[in-house]
Amino acid sequence: MIISPPFLPASGLTSTDASKPDPMMDAVDRFELAHGVYPVAADRTWHCGSHLAPDVHGPVHAIADGEVVAYRVCQHAMDDGNGNAGFVLLRHATETGDGRALTFYSLYMHLLPLAEYHTFGHDGTQLPAFLHKPSGPDTQGKVTPAAKGNGQKVRRKDVLGFLGRYQGVTYMHSEIFMTPGDFEAYFGHTQLGVTSPATATTSDCWGHTCFTIPAGQQFYALPQGTDAHGKLHGIAFKAGYAGTNALPLAVEMYFSKGAKYTNVWSIAADGSRTLLTSAPVEEKDYEYDLYHRATALYEACPSDGYEMLRFGRILSTPATLPEAARATWVQIPYDTGKQGYIDISRAEVKKLSDADFPSFMGWQKISEGNTPFGSDGLCDVDLLKKLVRDAAASEQPTVVKEATEVQKADALSYYVKGHEEVRRALRGFICNAPSEWDSTHNETRFAKLLDEGGFYHGNRKGYEDFLKYLKELQFWDVTGLPAGQKLWFFHPLAFIRHFRKCGWLSKGETVRCIRKTIRDHNREVVPLSKSEVIKRLTEVAERRPANLHLNFQIAARKYGISSSSLRLAHLFGQLTAETGRLEFMVEGGKPEYFDKYEPGHPEGDAVGNTVRGDGVRFKGRGIIQITGRSNYESYGSYRCMTFNNDETSSLISTDPYCTCDASGWYWAQKQRLQLVKDPETHRKKFIPLGKLSINYWADQGADDKAILQVTKCVNPAGLSLEWRSQGFRNAFYELNDEVAQNSDYKPTT
Incomplete structure (x- = not known):
């Protein structure tokens, strides 16, 4: 699953503090406004979104690959220019682990109208074609109707619109939610909501x-x-x-x-x-x-x-x-x-x-029997304190009978806005609540506005005009989703930050990391089709085992490679050349080609071959092809298995787990050596260069020097460097957050 925030920089963010591994989300967290705090609105009703206001009036990006459910493109602003009603609602279906499908929705609300693009110097041609014109009639004094998605697909990092405003404030309302069925299908297999979680028994393990x-x-x-x-x-x-x-x-x-x-x-x-x-x-x-x-x-x-x-x-x-x-x-x-x-x-x-x-x-399910919202649909500050562990469970709520609705709202607003630790706790709330964009709930949600002390007390016409205006903004009727049901909402930035740690790629995401490369300078290799790459990931061939995709993800997770988009891109760059873009997992060549690996030959002796026939017996195998008796026996000792005879050596190219794990082993145990002259004996000797594991060299950056150093860990002669470099750059763009392709990235250390 590859996911990123809706606001992205022109170049990658880095941090000098390695204890903060996601500087992008650290930056985006600062965009959250203090009004409209998740999951409570200023009027004490549900507010299951977050208001984000970046410091630049720029583009809004899709957070993940998805399909358009509904959208609204407005020609002009509403409310005398103080509000924008444009939005895009996306449905995402992806993977987070072995057999773990995840389906969720993301909403981007208050997008800039078309007529104002030129005011901020925006180029609307970069948007998908369906967002180039209004979604319905642009009638003065009315909100442009929403349109139903028609199978349009968007990619992560695609521009969906530009930052707009509402009630005179510049921001975007962001939501992430799941339907009850999708929520149960995924979270029913986790320990969310379990008071005393037990040690996990599944292989689904990622992040921290x-x-x-x-x-x-x-x-x-x-x-x-x-x-x-x-x-x-x-x-x-x-x-x-x-x-x-x-x-x-x-x-x-x-x-x-x-x-x-x-x-x-x-x-x-x-x-x-x-x-x-x-x-x-x-x-x-x-x-x-x-x-x-x-x-x-x-x-x-x-x-x-x-x-x-x-x-x-x-x-x-x-x-x-x-x-x-x-x-x-x-x-x-x-x-x-x-x-x-x-x-x-x-x-x-x-x-x-x-x-x-x-x-x-810090994760909490907020639903029936465990909610700060009363039967009137309004949030109670004392109940909220209990849920954020700010008051003992046995403590009696503070009842102030004479408090007006305005006073109660002010008290709640002060409590939430004035306590950063409370807002952090609220990010862990996963709430079962109605959507504010579903008109089914309007009368129930806003009836209190007519009560004494309410905003529309004694003003029935004003209240009805408000509901009419609200219904124009709402769009649930075009989504195809059931009306009147409660959904499961997440704090959008907390959801994105958490799942960015997943590291598991779907087949489609893996395809895009592989299919486009350049073999030699200025000579393009024909891009592979999606179906061809999936075939290589799933089907057996003469020189490739079946079920590579699952085992590739397991090995990348086990050896910490998928914990970083930079590391994973370096791995993709190397396997581009090592396997011909996953076409083969075993070294090819006529029998005489392997004579140079026989004992007594320099290359054969270098890889520990000792018996006639070892050249063919221990030929290069795996995603990162390990070669020679020494490597095969060392990997066997590591796994407590045997790979050093004719019957077992082939497992590294026929068994998909061994094919991938052996390469992960090589990646983790590789120590670069440097030949130097001993100042005392004046003899040449090898000394360690850098830290153990190729992860060390991958962590150095994305410039040409870093790519060369990783390449020399795999192929000391640096062969096919151009192909490896292009494979890396293609994968790195697909995996990272940058909107400009092929830019160098060098972390600050």
Whole structure:
């Protein structure tokens, strides 16, 4: 699933703070206005959208590939130029994991009318053709009618319109919602709404790892079994403090630019959380060193151990690593100023990920029986306080009988707008509520306006004129969606930020990362059709196994490649040349071609071939083709399998999991070496260059130098560099947030 915010820069945003891995969303978060806060409006009714006002009066982009459900294009503004009623509603269908289809809708409301494009220097020709003219008659004093989508498709980053205004304020109203059926189909398989989540049992695991530690657990200054030098099986551990945690702990761990970061909260009896880490605790280069740690600490099966270190549990099935050998010692702050080691493999430590939407990470279902909205449809500030854990569950609400509706609205508005921590908590609300664009709910929602103290008290005509105007703005009747039903709403920026961590690509998204490349300078290779790429991803061929797509995604997730669009683009760039755009997973050539890999030949000796026939037996195989007995046996030791004979060596090109995982293994364990002269002996020797794993080199950027360095990890001679570069640039544009293709990207470190 590739998703991005509706406002995008001309070039990629970077951050010098690696603990903040999504600088784009950090920037877009600042665009949210303090009025119209999700999910409560100023009049205490549902407001299941967010008002976004970027600092530039620019284009609004589709957040993901989608299909147009409904839209309205206005020629002129309404309300004497103070309001814009233009909108686009999209339906998105994508994937987030093995068998996990996700369907949701995104709304972009208050888009600029056509007549004002020239005022801001906008070029409307960049919009899809159906948005070039009004969606209906442009009648003075009336809102332009909405139109039903007619199968129009849009791509992520397509321009849907330009930032408009409403009631004189420049902003866009943004919504993301799901129908009840789509919501249950996806979230029915997560732990959303579960009070005490258990360790996840599915392989759907992505984003940040998160887990809970019960109160009263023993933390150690060093892992059990360390020697006098603080080492366990040769791995050094920094000493902490021994002790126990008085309260249960919620822990979030994630990797960014090679480092591991940890946030910890203590959980009070009422469910409220207190952050124990003022800033994420950094363990520098921890991710780059995962392969080294796994091979040292989990001799019984380093591959499973690698997953324990990254995910806190083994995702591969069946698991090979024995239960008794799964100890995974992690340093956790368990009290203010104190951190110690605990074995997170223990059953009492519940392991989950962002894919599970656990309640202890702030996600709440707001529906019948768990809502701050009363039977009158209005939000009560005391009930809201309970849901954001700002008042004890047993505390009695403050009843002020003499308060008017205006006073109640002011009190709620002050509480929400004046407390940043409250607004952060509201971002985790997933609300079952009616749509404000469905006229079915109008009489129920706004009847209070006629009551004493209400805006239209004693003014029935004004109230009816208001409802008439409102119905002109509403558009539910053209969407084809059922009227009168409640939907499931998400804070749009929280939804986008969360699912950006998914890393899983649908087949269609994978196709676009592969199908267009240039083989040699100024010579274009015929682009592959979508059907041809999908065939290569799913169907078996003489030199390619079936079911590559699923296993490619699993390997990219396991080795942290898909955690970054930059890393994933570098992988696509390399497999462009290594596999001929996924056409073959085994090295071709006549038998005599492989003579150079026989023992006694320089190239054969370099890859550890020792027996006649090893040249063919251990030919290049995999997405990143590993070659030679040495690599095959090393990968076998890592997996606790055998790949070093005629019967098993071919598995790396015939078994789809091995084909992809062997390449991920190569990516994770690759150490670049540099030949230098020893100043004392004056002899030449190899020394490590950079950190362990190709992820280190991929993290350096997107310029020509970075592409060359990644290429040399895979092919030391740098062969087919032009093809690899073009494959990278094509994939990087598809994966990142930039609107200009082929621009260089170099992160600030």
